[in-house]
Amino acid sequence: MEKILEVKNLSVSFNTHDGEVQAVRDISFDLHKGETLAIVGESGSGKSVTTKALMKLLPEPQGFIKNGEIMFENEDIVKKNEKQMQKVRGKDLAMIFQDPMTSLNPTMKVGTQVMEGLIRHRNMNKQQAREKAIEILKLVKIPEPEIRMKQYPHQFSGGMRQRVMIAIALACDPKILIADEPTTALDVTIQAQILDIMKDIQAETNTSIIFITHDLGVVANIADRVAVMYAGKIIEIGTVDELFYNPKHPYTWGLLGSMPTLDSSEEELFAIPGTPPDLLYPPKGDAFAPRNEFALKIDYEEQPPMFKVSDTHYAATWLMDPKAPAISPPPSVQKRMQADKAKKGVLK
Template structure:
């Protein structure tokens, strides 16, 4: 499949009163045409910073791209000026934010908010833009779109507001749609409707999606591939089946074990011990080592490379080294592994995802 976006060795820092926060530390991934890539991890792992860097929405006064490139359509987004980026943002790459109420202007009818991007990027007349805005409201499942066009955000429910936000993001038929936890503020019934809507829209408009979430249950329903982030780095990447049924990093084990499972008899829900590291002073070696019950001595001394488990599965842990002890994942993970035969070759150490 054709790659539509490539992020290579991205480093992003924030300058604070306390010093330099190294928020993103060498992130690399690609996005293929028509696929959904989910980026998962705890709060503070770097998911939103990564995608806001792609959109160039980080504050200019205290953030900087220290190293790396973001390749889209033959251009390095990291090197574009703001005026150049404005021609891409909203037109070729759009974003759905977490809270629909803060994404919408409360003083403007929703129809005009959808029309803004259409007029700016597609140069349509007001009449044509209005027709397209009504069509978009209909596309995202809002009943009586002609009437709803003239209403204000406070006249919509939370789920309907999120549908309006999706309509705004889709207004210019973007090649890439970034969804930053778009269902977090909604109840579970509406979450399911929004996720079904996004899957349906992806098929209709043939867009690629980067889906940010901390909810692995959401990932199972929407993603083709999954990137697991921790402490500003991608520590495991694979297809959704590889991440769910054959995870290899202890952090991924922890995330999966912390998901409720009605078939397990244990009453207590698993929680990963400790807290993420302070990225003002990132730890030496493997950043997850202080929280990892399976940590080796080398984890405290040297950062692990990426190991290749399959052509699509890469993992950043010393446990995959040929000299590492055989460590078994927790019960909740082993239960999933039994549902998928392990037919992969022996892991191979790679550098930056390339053998």
């Protein structure tokens, strides 16, 4: 598949009163046309900072891209100034934020907010923009769009506001759609509807999606590939099947083991001990080592490289080194993997 985005050795930092917080540390990944890449990890792992860097929406001057490249259509976004980025945002790169109530303008009618990008980026007049906005609201399954166009955000439910956010993001047919935990504040039923809408839209438009979440259950339903982040680094990346059925990093094991299933008893639910490191002072070795029951001596001394599992699957753990002892995932994770395989029909 053709690559539409290449991120190379990206590092993002924040200047604070205490010093430099290294929020994203030397990460690399790519995105192909028409695919969904999910980025998962605990709060503070660097997921949202990564996407804000892609859009160059970091809070300046505190937040800044320290080094790296973000190649989009053979141009480095890192080198673009604000005026140049205003031509890219909304038109080529669009973002759905986590909380639509704080992202939508409460003083503007919903229709006006959907039309804004069409008038700015696609040079439509008001009538053309209105017709297109109604069409987009229908696409995201908002009933009676002609009436809804004249209403304000407070007149919409949480799920409907999130659909409006998706409509605004899709208005100019962006090539990449970044969704920053768009279903976190929604109940399970509405969450499923929003995910279905996004999948349907992707099938129709072939848009590439970067989906940020901490919920691996959501990942299983929407992603083609998954990147797992911890302490500002990507520690495992692969197809959704590889990450669910053949995970290699102990942190990925922990995430999978902590996912409840319908047949799980309360005693079986696994929790990762400890807390993530302070990125004011990033650890010398593997950042996950203090929380990793399988940590080796070298984990405290040296950061592991990305070991190749397959052409599409890589993991940054010293357990992949040929000299490392053979260690299997914990029983809770193996049980989860078996259950997922059986559910998908992989096991006969």
